[in-house]
Amino acid sequence: MADVIKIMLAGEGGQGVQSVAEILAEAADNEGKEALYIPNFGVEQRGGVSIAFLQISSERIGAPKFNTADIVVALSDRAIYRTKQYVGEKTVFVYDSGIDIPQEDLPKEAAKLLAIPALEIAKNELHPRVFNVIIMGAVVKATGVVTDKDAKNAIEKKLGYKFEQNPKLRELNYKAIERGMELV
Amino acid sequence: MPDKLITEEKRVFMTGNEVVAWAAMAAGAEIMYGYPITPQNEIMHYWTRLAPKYNRRFLQTEDELSAGFTTLGGVMAGRKAFTATAGPGNTLMQEPLSMAEAMRLPTVTIIQQRGGPSTATVIYSQQEVTMTTFGGNGEGLRIVYSTANHQELFDYTIKAFNVAWKYRFPTFILGDGYQAKMRESLTIYDPEQRGIEFVPAEPFVGKPGTPGVDREPGHYRNTYNVEEELYDVLQEFFADYEKMVPEVVEYHSFDTEDADVVVLSHGVVSRGAKEAVEILRKEGKKVGYFRPITLRPLPEKELKELATKAKKLLVVESAQGQFGKLIKNAIYGGTAEFLTLYKPGVGITTEEIISRVEEIL
Secondary structure, three states, rough: OOOOOEEEEEOOOOHHHHHHHHHHHHHHHOOOEEEEEEEEEOOHOOOOEEEEEEEEEEEOOOOOOOOOOOEEOOHHHHHHHHHHHHHHOOOOOEEEEOOOHHHHOOOOOOEEEEEEEHHHHHHHHHHHHHHHHHHHHHHHHHOOOHHHHHHHHHHHHHHHHHHHHHHHHHHHHHHHHHHHHHHO | OOOOOOOOEEEEEEEHHHHHHHHHHHHOOEEEEEEOOOOOOOHHHHHHHHHHHOEEEEEEOOOOOHHHHHHHHHHOOOOOOEEEEOOOHHHHHHHHHHHHHHHHOEEEEEEEEEEOOOOOOOOOOOOOHHHHHHOOOOOOEEEEEEEEOHHHHHHHHHHHHHHHHHHOOOOOEEHHHHHOOOOEEEEEEOOHHHOOOOOOOOOOOOOOOOOOOEEEEOOOOOOOOHHHHHHHHHHHHHHHHHHHHHHHEEEEEEOOOOOEEEEEEOOOOOHHHHHHHHHHHHHHOOEEEEEEOOOEOOOOOHHHHHHOOOOEEEEEEEOOHHHHHHHHOOOOHHHHHOEEOOOOOOOHHHHHHHHHHHOOO
């Protein structure tokens, strides 16, 4: 079997986890890798936990969903409860350190629990709008599925039209991705 | 106005719904009739974005009954017409599509299965198998391709138009909400550059000349007065269908020769089944893989053979035995034990298939 990296991103509707998954999938595709991204759509789109399943590999990918992720990123307390079932012994579990949740409710079986202050950095250092891009930086660093250059190119592809109007946004997004990488 | 959307082969990364719209363009579809329903909406969205640039048409109707009947009308006028729907929309569409069966109209319908019964979920299932393969009143004289990935969505949507117009049976692409919404890579191409010849469309009505004088009159009927009349017409249909079967039946299988357990699946579930069988084989376990691509007609001969050679058949599907029922019917008299992994309306992962096979090996 080919090595497949299985990534799960989960957060509240509007936190932008689907955009992150889509940009990462595009970046991997641009590198000539196989990527499969499927949003957990449905009632979640109308306010609830939004989940993205993302797989990246050198070969064609099998089933679109999976039981155990290599990395889970949970961005709200509800997202943590919702994604626990996808955590195994080898899973790196990333969550925002600003989430107020009892320690014993975190998935203990995870290989590594990683709390990152993405929300705080977004709010105090950068801009709340780039919260999800900070998360993307963290995922890029933690998994190495794509290079930061390709991740930036994919952002450019998706948001380029906005950057044209306001070049400062480009700078802000690039800073956010770099800052996210530093957190891991 | 450019007449071709795709002029050269290239790798793209898109959702399944977008793939269908591009494939229909590439296949030379002239008009889409539709009514919105999740998870197929974006087929319409992409089509309506592309159509005006390439001189194609679109009509949004008031419901799926109407979308179905207008598709029939488009076909009768000699246009390569198609529609797309899902779930309760598919239910409504069975009435016009039964008429297409009666009148031998080459409609193309894309189904992106969602959960059922009724409104249920907008997400995913394989619960529209019975309805899509056998449909409304009548005998289910249809062609149904169950696709598993974006490349197949592209390839078989193109093929569907040709098969429909060649054999004149309503033709379906049976996808699902996962295939509709997920993104993965595929290679798109201009079918003609690959040597695929388009079967031309021709009008059923409004032909030149006087019927009965200059040409045979066109009798396109869905109504019969006497039992025997209907019976005779159906005999011709059955004969045409049987003759067509060996030319359209498609399946994919491997490692079935010495298999104790053969995993049977279709559509998106077969991705996990394929991976599961490959992993189990590497561990030295005697497991095989069989996947019908056409659910209607089914590869009955091959299935019957499997059911006498293998010890066990494991049917895996995201429904409570709809695919299983088709298989049972085809393998009647076979000796293999019939086992199942049914998860109606829920996705099935590679891991789940592996553990079910290990349980029964």
